[in-house]
Amino acid sequence: MFLSDNETVLHTVSSAEVKQFRCLESGKAFAFKNSLIQHAVVHSRVKNFKCDECGTQFALKKSLTKHLLIHSGVKNFKCDECGKQFTDKRNLTKHLLIHSGVKNFKCDECGKRFAQKGVLNQHLLFHSGVKNFKCDECGRRFAQKGDLTKHLLIHSGVKNFKCDECGKQFARKENLTKHLLIHSGVKNFKCDECGKQFARKENLTKHLLIHSGVKNFKCDECGKQFTVKGNLTKHLLIHSGVKNFKCDECGKRFTWNENLTRHLLIHSGVKNFKCDECGKQFTDKGNLTKHLLIHSGVKNFKCDECGKRFAQKGVLTQHLLFHSGVKNFKCDECGKRFAQKGVLTQHLLFHSGVKNFKCDECGKRFAQKGVLTQHLLFHSGVKNFKCDECGKRFAQKGVLNQHLLIHSGVKNFKCGECGKQFGLKSSLTTHLLIHSGVKNFKCGECGKKFGLKNNLTTHLLNHCKGKSF
Template sequence: MTEHWYSEVSSAEVKQFRCLESGKAFAFKNSLIQHAVVHSRVKNFKCDECGKQFTDKSIRTKHLLIHSGMKNFKCDECGKQFTDKSNLTKHLLIHSGVKNFKCDECGKLFPRKGDLTRHLLIHSGVKNFKCDECGKLFAQNRDLTQHLLIHSGVKNFKCDECGKRFAQKGNLTKHLLIHSGVKNFKCDECGKLYTQKGVLTKHLLIHSGVKNFKCDECGKRFARKSVLTRHLLIHSGVKNFKCDECGKLFAQKGVLTRHLLIHSGVKNFKCDECGKRFAQKSVLTQHLLIHSGVRNFKCDECGKQFARKEKLTKHLLIHSGVKNFKCDECGKQFTDKSNRRKHLLIHSGVKNFKCDECGKRFTRKVHLTRHLLIHSGVKNFKCDECGKLFARKGVLTRHLLIHSGVKNFKCDECGRRFAQKCDLTKHLLIHSGVNNFRCDECGKRFTRKVHLTQHLLIHSGVKNFKCDECGKRFTRKVHLTQHLLIHSGVKNFKCDECGKRFAQKGELTKHLLVHSGVKNFKCGECGKQFGLKNNLTKHLLNHCKGKSF
């Protein structure tokens, strides 16, 4: 050994021999010589158990105690045991609460200088230890060693509470805090409690608003790199986790685990406001925003407000006009994949949700829930224009379009205009000529099942709606409502040709056929033609007089 690698310090100091490589000082020259081997990188002493190599024989001797399983040094504070007394001594610093070593970068305190030294590697950005399995880099070899346990698949540490297994004991220890229910770390911003300080620290990034990690695919930003990494799996399209119940695939195991709660039927989280139950607490938390009435996310296009940002994001797709998800059955396109998935249930024909009141079946539970409002008779949403009541706010909103007079949806066949696209779609069935719904009583055919159902009331003879003015009875309430206009004397629909007035627009439309001169209904007996079918029907009665059957 040459003398350039060390220096003697003042004899007044306890540690007279200092290493010029690391600055570390020793009381004895022999200790410094042993230490110098570390810098030489020469490791001549190998452990026969695990193959690990060491610069000094005494260090290997200490290491062999790990494989022996002997831990004779116990901590009286927490019961943890150690193979070496020096490790116990270091451990006791944790319980003392004394942290004399401070990081100048972030201010974090440590009980031991070695811990601070390792911590500083984080700020240096130097990561010299690479995982050959996934390419991830680490600042310390021991971090890489722990990480490799993930790829090994070996999980020797089991939780006695829930059976979950872990590759590292430290992770099991952290996990046990969940079952303990002890949450000593509180967020001063929102009051949320956590079992670990580290989790609280991560949570605080949400309130900071700082999102330094950006997705190059979609531009979305994240507060933590790990969250960005998970997000990137969405764009990769790789979904390695499959649900054995329904076959659905997921990019992350955690998402699959949460999904499985749906099939379990277990819903332990109940809403105190409406009694609705949920499988996950996070879903309940989101649901509670509905009752709070707080909607902080507003659409700049139409002014609609939402309780959650992701709902606003989905809504904005409507205004964009982009519909990338197409139904292979009917060609209908959707802005969102989930909406297409729901739509596909229509084509499947599967209707597992039945109404106990009328027997009607539905493809989705939410549709059954809305339908049940009809039977409840509760109508809390009133139209200020005409006083009509509705069971659902959405139906009222659509109804208001009638009063607005705005009809943006036009039929290319006949020019008729509609306030809603769904009404136009229904109307187009008339022009299609498709009448798949037939009445077994009289053979009349209809384009829609609802029309057949309404028609069948005629054959039933049931007329539950009575006019208090004249006693006339009707099969449907809408017919009674139209009839009442006769007694009101109000006739708001005027014929521009002759000035005649009508109580209903439909009557005016029929009357206009008189002026048009169009007579599409011809009598097979005498050849006489009529503008209205009911006039032909009345005429045919004349031919029937005197005839015997």
């Protein structure tokens, strides 16, 4: 409020007049000479005003005064739109521009618009490519000091922001805010290509790179390419061999925390994802999605070696190990080697003697569920695999493949004792029992013993002759 009309006029002129005092360093203009003089101190690099709380130094005393409000915790200026509070009125004024929707500051490089000039200036640093702020912990560089400060929280290990829904903790409040969108179930960002929806715009942006087919980030170790740099960074951990995430239940270690989290679901026994086709349940939605490919009948991944097709790329990758001949996984019990660790793990069940899977038809027990499933085909009577040579039918394709070796005439397995050759390794193993002298199969009628079960079965037929039933 002003005392006279003259003073009112003077004030109006002062407010509207051109700012005549311009800084030659930054181009910023001021209405008063004293304001320019104070501003010039900023460019002098002299910072005589130090904060006793955190050590930050300032060129102007008023800047220190404002800064101290941060440590005081006092935030008297509140946004009526979202409730966010500020220590300084000008910060509130700038913040209100976000809610107004007005974005008057445009980036000439990419066309992105901003509500505040300061935010545009920070954004321009990304286009400049200049990253003057380096992390002493990992060497990563940043264009803005504020980004470096936020990044350092990762190395500190301090996570003060906790999600009340799932208990996950974060080093930065904005990361918690983004995370909460997952629990809200709101997904406002939709991919026009495939219809997939996302809770965050940045996730949609990353996803769109998949459809573009562009993979600019290549692994120098194995040549694998990625659409996102972050995925390459995560992938490199595999080659490093570092596995910092350990399961307290079984001791298994993982390269990434999310893999450990998924793995823990196995121990929990919780399987919330069920296949409507066959009823099989899964702990992870991704595994259910992969499983559904089996029922679809679509097999887009073909082996160039043998022509066999697969529904999943991962299964093809494992299959290729058989053709490579490389068997890096050795059984310490019997020395047998395997191309895949999973197959070795299953094989070890035989040595353990544990047989948890029982056939309800005949009572026979198995160490692996898959073997029980195959065994049940015999009881079903279904024999879908036919030999084109002799017409004999089989319940399992694998048994048919073994049978075909008989027709091929190839006998690669030779007995070291007598020189007899066999088409199947299992046949040689059975034959070796003869030379071993071990006879575990005893006739209940006459006490005679046999090395092979089928010999005992043939012998029992002799006792049956002449008997009426």
